[in-house]
Amino acid sequence: MGVKQYKPTSAGRRAGMVSDFADCTHPRENKPEKNLLAPKPKKGGRNNQGITTSRFRGGGHKQRYRVIDFKRRRDGVEATVVQVEYDPNRSARIALVEYPRDDTHEFSRAYILAPDGLKAGDKVISGETDAVEPKPGNCMPLWKVPLGMSVHNVELTPGKGGQICRSAGCGATLMARDKDSAQLTMPSGEVRKVSVKCRATIGTVSNAEHMNISIGKAGRMRWKGRKPHNRGTSMNPTDHPLGGGEGRSKGGRNPVSPTGIPAKGGKTRKTRKPGGKAVVRRRPAGPFQNTA
Numbered sequence: 394m395g396v397k398q399y400k401p402t403s404a405g406r407r408a409g410m411v412s413d414f415a416d417c418t419h420p421r422e423n424k425p426e427k428n429l430l431a432p433k434p435k436k437g438g439r440n441n442q443g444i445t446t447s448r449f450r451g452g453g454h455k456q457r458y459r460v461i462d463f464k465r466r467r468d469g470v471e472a473t474v475v476q477v478e479y480d481p482n483r484s485a486r487i488a489l490v491e492y493p494r495d496d497t498h499e500f501s502r503a504y505i506l507a508p509d510g511l512k513a514g515d516k517v518i519s520g521e522t523d524a525v526e527p528k529p530g531n532c533m534p535l536w537k538v539p540l541g542m543s544v545h546n547v548e549l550t551p552g553k554g555g556q557i558c559r560s561a562g563c564g565a566t567l568m569a570r571d572k573d574s575a576q577l578t579m580p581s582g583e584v585r586k587v588s589v590k591c592r593a594t595i596g597t598v599s600n601a602e603h604m605n606i607s608i609g610k611a612g613r614m615r616w617k618g619r620k621p622h623n624r625g626t627s628m629n630p631t632d633h634p635l636g637g638g639e640g641r642s643k644g645g646r647n648p649v650s651p652t653g654i655p656a657k658g659g660k661t662r663k664t665r666k667p668g669g670k671a672v673v674r675r676r677p678a679g680p681f682q683n684t685a
Contacts, residue, residue: 396410417478425478433456462505463506464553465555469522472518474489474517486599488530506545509598510599534593542566543566545558545594547565551592555593562599562600563597564596565580574588583674585671634651634653
């Protein structure tokens with residue numbers, strides 16, 4: 394697993410990097426499981442009324458969504474990893490696992506997030522029994538996970554499925570456990586309380602080298618559906634709070650978003666949000682801290 398850099402045969406190749414897909418099983422041969430594919434329609438950042446809700450989005454290569462099993466609720470049934478695949482919808486790798494056939498489930502195969510080090514032929518299992526050991530790929534509730542271990546795909550509500558630590562290279566560390574809650578240190582440095590009944594998968598997410606990839610040229614971002622991002626100061630006053638002015642201007646006010654929210658990397662999460670009660674220690678503050 395790593396990144397690959399080509400010879401500078403062009404300006405785009407000179408700075409561009411790609412993943413070497415060494416952690417994938419036969420990257421040029423494996424094809425996604427047809428039963429686990431779903432349509433992924435494109436709307437170019439617009440809602441059902443045609444109004445742009447996400448700016449600078451549109452185009453991009455056609456993709457099909459891979460249905461991922463974030464809940465891991467087939468307890469006590471050992472699954473075999475068939476192959477580790479590339480997923481165009483996320484930065485992490487996904488693993489195709491196969492369960493023994495039974496009449497209670499429609500499909501005997503499922504996609505899961507592939508932890509670092511998982512390869513074809515490995516066995517994974519989920520549940521609360523002693524048969525579920527704390528090794529990468531196994532899923533268990535937090536009350537069973539040993540302290541100091543890295544976990545990913547962590548639930549915030551028991552039974553809802555994993556919601557945090559799902560990106561490439563991410564992992565939360567289980568620091569302490571109380572009667573009904575466990576303290577997790579997030580990749581951002583935030584310490585958060587989560588119910589011990591919530592499930593998590595052992596290990597860190599695969600493809601940690603994703604952060605080192607250099608795009609190299611603007612065209613690759615267009616392939617991903619990302620359009621050019623223009624400055625607010627270059628717009629008209631009706632389009633952006635920083636727009637307008639005679640000639641070039643610096644905006645005339647502190648940097649803000651199109652809706653007037655202060656920008657420049659500050660944390661804008663409201664402190665009185667209901668989920669804030671579960672935060673034991675917040676992540677380091679940026680240059681702007683919203684206290685609303």
